[in-house]
Ligand SMILES: Cc1ncc(C[n+]2csc(CCOP(=O)(O)OP(=O)(O)O)c2C)c(N)n1
């Protein structure tokens with residue numbers, strides 16, 4: 001049977017088990033849309049902006065663990081998607097993006113809606129392809145899914161010229177497996193390294209486990225729990241790692257880094273053995289590298305060799321999947337005699353006593369922290385929470401304790417405002433039975449508002465909690481601290497009436513101006529199982545995110561809310577952090 | 578430290594831009610880069626000369642390995658190796674150049690490959706230093722044009738990349 005390139009493409013996607021595609025049509029992909037129309041296995045979600053498609057596919061992938069699939073047209077279609085692709089790339093999210101391209105004979109001629117998609121996306125994808133002939137369609141799709149989902153996952157772009165989708169050929173068997181001589185992601189860790197690490201772990205006096213996104217993406221949550229409990233070590237998690245180890249557990253000492261807890265950062269600073277598990281010593285984690293963990297030896301477990309010894313030189317590098325490395329370490333340490341670390345724990349508990357997340361309530365204003373605490377209570381800590389970027393993101397990470405992986409969905413690496421809403425939509429499509437809440441700010445939400453329309457069309461009931469402080473709060477906070485309170489362009493004037501806005505998109509809107517109305521509003525929102533509800537909460541415009549590591553500071557120099565004054569310092573100095 | 582890095586990569590369009598893009602994106606420097614197909618037409622070989630300390634070199638090698646189309650990466654400078662740079666120079670000797678060109682050609686074991694009434698074109702190959710030394714023997718004003726390939730290299734003995 002002869003099929004055209006578009007039909008072959010859709011066939012390949014079915015073979016890959018694709019159930020949902022997030023996309024937006026245009027000239028170069030019309031044949032593909034035509035092929036999509038005549039089948040029922042794959043549901044296409046028509047977003048309102050291609051960036052939304054990429055974020056939605058990303059949220060879908062983060063919650064389900066399956067690769068997200070995006071379909072966009074050439075030119076502006078793919079350029080609009082770039083922010084979403086870069087977001088997925090920074091956080092190692094498996095994604096396959098199919099972009100239309102102008103017909104092959106026109107490539108390079110500045111044709112209508114032509115951009116060099118492969119060139120533009122090259123630096124923000126795991127890999128990309130330009131298909132030159134219909135015979136390459138199947139093998140390229142196979143490779144793309146293989147690359148996107150194995151090793152350290154990431155987005156892969158397939159650029160398909162229109163003529164390739166029109167040409168016809170005999171349908172061939174879709175390859176079951178694929179071997180690439182140039183791509184063999186290391187998975188099995190070296191035994192010698194495991195033994196060395198086990199020895200260091202068993203002999204450490206002040207150990208700490210530092211777990212990151214690799215524990216979530218690598219589905220290593222079970223092993224991480226077993227490992228941590230076997231050792232009885234304190235564990236801190238990065239913004240990307242939250243939930244792999246339960247946040248409510250006694251051994252969990254909270255998030256670390258710039259806005260991490262006092263106990264987590266102090267323990268990092270004083271530790272003699274840091275076990276990094278699928279984490280990459282990002283600058284938001286380490287602060288000033290020169291003052292970072294002055295007395296620690298580092299064991300670094302990562303699937304991507306290039307992460308090891310990039311920022312911090314590892315004493316014992318272990319290249320491998322977090323899941324398998326942890327299994328091997330558990331096996332190795334099962335019967336090991338560990339050093340008694342009760343003194344270390346009592347030190348940590350003293351730091352815990354500082355209660356670094358405490359904040360002062362003020363009558364007449366709603367504290368943003370309270371909103372998150374109440375959301376936690378109302379959802380019993382079981383919701384999937386997506387967030388945008390800013391202060392609200394930090395508060396959500398600090399005050400909503402995640403006990404399971406893949407419940408906390410945020411743009412950690414790129415820090416993309418606008419991520420939250422489409423990601424929530426994607427999450428809801430992946431997990432229709434779960435409550436999905438998008439914690440956002442009045443700045444961020446306006447970057448992807450149009451997806452409210454998609455959410456009505458596909459009935460993806462999400463709860464939006466807008467921490468409306470009338471400021472680009474995170475920007476305002478830095479201006480307060482480092483620019484002598486010159487608030488240049490951080491004030492949001494002329495905000496829309498979010499309740500009416502939600503209603504005009506066919507959703508429910510609730511305005512909350514007094515703390516007493518907060519809980520009932522959240523309960524009501526969650527009760528509306530089949531409706532998207534926009535809860536616009538007017539919060540304290542002057543609240544700042546604490547704790548915070550100050551200018552050029554080390555982990556032990558944290559500033560605490562209400563207890564330390566942030567003195568204005570030069571931001572260039574702060575950049576060292 | 579100067580390093581000569583050999584990269585075997587799938588001979589696909591865009592392979593070169595992936596490598597050069599990586600270097601500029603991550604701020605690694607490139608002193609020279611040569612590329613051509615190998616005996617296996619499906620593979621290309623690049624030779625990159627870069628400078629950096631051990632940690633930078635480690636990152637360069639790891640980041641190159643991370644490129645999906647890269648099959649093999651090897652730091653030639655860490656092993657016994659042969660390196661060659663090829664240069665074509667067009668000169669028009671001035672009064673300051675008081676040497677015998679034939680003799681110079683013998684000393685540097687190079688070849689005069691083209692002559693006109695005013696110019697000589699010389700072909701010379703060897704290590705970068707030798708090529709530089711050759712250029713240094715001339716009055717700068719007499720050197721009209723230089724075209725160099727950049728370094729290519731291979732390991733000594735039976736060892737393969
Ligand atoms: C697309 C994009 N543009 C700019 C920024 C820089 N930025 C980081 S946080 C922030 C303010 C966010 O404001 P809002 O969404 O209201 O959240 P708040 O900090 O007030 O909670 C800005 C502008 C960004 N992260 N992403």
Ligand SMILES: [Mg+2]
Nearest residue numbers: 441442471473
């Ligand atoms: Mg705000």
